[in-house]
Structures are given as C-alpha cells and as structure tokens.
Amino acid sequence: MRSISLMLAAVLIAAASPVHAQHSAPQPVTPIDWAALDSETVHILSDYLQVNTTNPPGNEMRGVRFLQRILQQNGIEAQILDTAELGATRGNLYARLRGNGSKKAIALVNHIDVVPATPADWSVPPFSGAIEDGYVWGRGALDMKGEGIVQLMAMIALKRSGVPLTRDIVFIGNSDEEAGSTGAEVFAEKHRDLLRDVEFLLTEGGDNRVEQGKVDYFGVGVAEKRTFWQRLTVKGVASHGSRPTPQNPVPRLVAALDKLAHYETPLHVTPGVQKYFHDISRTYTGEHRQWLADVTAALQRPTARQWILANVYWNAILRNTISLTGLSGSNKTNVIPSEASAELDIRLLPDQDPAEFLATLEHVVNDTSVVWQSLATPRAPLESPIDTDLFHAIERAARERVPNALVTTPMLTGATDRPEYRQLGIITYGFDPFLVEASDAQRGVHGHDERVSVQNVGFGVRYLYDVLRYVQ
Ligand SMILES: [Zn+2]
DSSP states (O other), rough: HHHHHHHHHHHHHTTTTTOOOTTOOOOOOOOOOOHHHHHHHHHHHHHHTTTTBTTOOOOHHHHHHHHHHHHTTTOOOOOEEOHHOTTTTEEEEEEEOOOOSSEEEEEEEOOOOOOOGGGGGGGTTTTTTTEEEEEEESSTTTTTTTHHHHHHHHHHHHHHOOOOOSSSSEEEEESSOOOOOOHHHHHHHOOOHHHTEEEEESSSSSOOEEEEEEEEEEEEEEOEEEEOOEEEEOOOOOOOSSOOOOOOOHHHHHHHHHHHOOOOOOOOHHHHHHHHHHHHHHHHHHHHHHHHHHHHHTTHHHHHHHHHHTTTHHHHHHHOOEEEEEEESSSSSTOSSEEEEEEEEEEEEETTOOHHHHHHHHHHOOOOOOEEESOOOOOOOEOOSSSSSSHHHHHHHHHHHSSSOEEOOOBBSSSHHHHHTTTOOOOEEEEEEOOOOHHHHHHHHTSOOOOOEEEHHHHHHHHHHHHHHOOH
8 A cells, every 4th residue: 555655746746836826816815824724624634524514413503603703813713604504403504705796606515514434434533634644534435525624724724825816705604415415405405696606616516537646537527427317016905825826026126126226328428428438548559449439339339338337437428327126025924915016226317307207217118017216316416617717727727737637527326415516507627635545435435444544635726726716
C-alpha cells in the first residue's frame, strides 16, 4: 500500500506548490498561507466529524450551528432556514459571499447528515474525528462532510485573500440527504428567490478515479439515473400446500418475474455517456480503443457489444436497468399464500419517460392479474450541459494538477439531491475534491473506517479555490 501511494502522494504534494499564474483568472490581493490554511481545515474537519448527525434521526441542527459559527467568525453571515418544515432539531444553512454581480452566482451544496456507523466495525470510534496515520477518520469524511468543509474553506480562502469575484458564492448545507432528501426538497421549493440568480451548482456525485496511485480521470457528474422502484403483487386463494390449486399466486408471480428477468432493455446512449466513453478510449489500445471512441457505432457490432456490456457499470449507464430484489410469498412450507409480491429496483436513464417504460414492462409481463405499484415518484431528470464555463474551469484546475488529465463525465447510477436544484434550471455538477484510491472509497463510503488523507484535505481546498477563481 505504501509504495502504491507514492505516485498519488506526488500529485497531491505537487498541487500544493505554486501554480503558474494564468492571465484570465482573478488573483488574491492578500497571499494565502496554504500550510496554515491546510492545518486549520484539517482541525475544523476533525471537529465537524465529531458532531454526530447520524440519519435517522439526523439532528443536523448541531451541524448547521457548527458551520454557521465558522462562517460568522469569518465575517460571512449565515442563515438557518426551514426548521419549521424539518423540525426543531433539523434545518438548512444558507450563506452568500458577494461578488460584483456582473455574472450569475455559483452554489456549493453539501449535506450535513451521515449514514449510521457501527463502532465495533471500526478501527477508531466513528465520531472521534481522529487525526492519525496521516488521515482524518470519521463517518462523513468522504460522504460528505469532507467535501462540505472543503467548500466552506475554499469560500473562506476567497474572502480572506480578497480575490475579486464577478460571481457570488452561495453556500448551502442541507439536512436529510441520506434518508428522505427533505432538506433539499424544502430548500428548492421554498427559496427559489435565493436561487434565482444561481447559474451553477457543485455538490457530491462526481467521482475521480484513482487506481494504484494513478489518476485515471477527474469525474464531473453531469447526469444521474432515476430510481423508479416497483412492487408487483398477485392475489390468489390461501389453502393447504398438500393440494395444489390454480389459485396459487406464487407460480403466476414467478412467471411474470421470469419474463422480466429475460427482457433486455434497449440500449440508449446519452450525450454525457458518449463523451465519457470517447474520453476514456484513449486509455485503451487496439480495437477496444476504437470501439469506445464511438460507443454508439460499437454497440451495433456483436463482439464489441458483448465486450462493452460485460462491464456492469458500463451496462448500467447504457440502458434502463431492472434488478429483481425483494420477494415474498408464504412464510410456511405447507401454506399456499393468498398473495405473493416482488420488488424491482428499476433505474432509468435521465431522458426516459417513466410512464412509457412502465407500459413497456406491463406489455412484457402481459398478465392483468399482476398489479403494479410505484414505490416512489421518480425525481426530476438530471442531465446538465457539458460545454460551460464551469466545466472548463474544472478542466483547467485538474490539468494544472495532473498534466493531460482526463476530465470526463461518468453517469451516476445512484441518486443524490441534485435533481431538486436542476429542476430550477441550475446547471448542476457532481464534483469530487479528492483523489482517493478506489479501494478506500469503496470501503469507506457507507462502510467502515471512512477516512480522508490530510494531504487530500489540503488538495481539495486548493483545487476548489482554483475552480472558483477560474469560473469568474
Ligand atoms: Zn452523500
């Protein structure tokens, strides 16, 4: 592990050395002492990780007050909002650093809550904020208190250094992303006035890919799939299992599920996904490179198609997917139940019509005794344009850190709070401020021993600070 990390460490450290001044970006009036700021940031993150905002129940008000105090200490007024709707122990935080107003604002959005942690599974207590072995440890270090503090400190660095801003920088901390997303929902619904001048928004949902110390790409999340969960129910007549009847609902349900399991959803390439494959093609050779450079064309060819779809992530970003998950029938071997049901985890590509897809599935099953029930209304579709000032600012900042870095647009197969803001017309990107080994991210996010390296914390603040300067 140590030797592997050397290359990555070099990238992280290199980023802390002075970057060439670029002509068009606004410069600080007062120079920043980055070493001091890094250390301050690490300690603030450690303190923030000690604020237990496990959701449920959330208790995000503790985190709201923590962030508000730091903003106010730095002369940035921060308002606590939406406690009436969310409850006294919860709320959203809103702050704004003013620019000259000649361009529209950019919002930095983070969620204050974290998923539960089981202390017995961890090497350090999950709410200790321990700074050990070059890491800051704790639930939320990666998802997403670490990014929240990077946003906070990048904004504070802009303020302290007096960088002339054309765009206001808006900071929003939301409650409840991990459970019901009620924080972002209420904020987007109630505070359209505060968001009216916001052109761009950065939050979680990007994914920089680092493997064995090598940065494969910087990922900007421009799109995510939409969950469209369904429950299928078949009713029958309960009776004794020793005398089979045609009214047993289980075989009927199984037949429906079998058809769905064998149904191949059509392949469909969205613009962001086409770009993603084209971008990563340069890291391949031979026919693989040729195929990925134009994935739409490659999918017409059986060999190429088979190779591409064998990758479970690639398959999932090229089509609507259906996973058969929950299943229930009788709880006794000798009882024919009166009802059998199954749950489907359906994920739609952002430009797909849920009603139309449901009609297709009903047609595939072709059995009116199967009753379909949507478990939640799908959220607004999320796909943001790529050719924007913010995207180019991210490219520029990334390439200053890793020469010729690939900056691409992997689609998220999961879900975030972004659709709540995107539906207001805001160009919304998932942004990852860290270069974390894939194995560390895999283990830590919603898992055990979540942690972020001290080097990454400093890297993240400087990286976002530059992105925010370059987008002015
Ligand atoms: Zn998160």
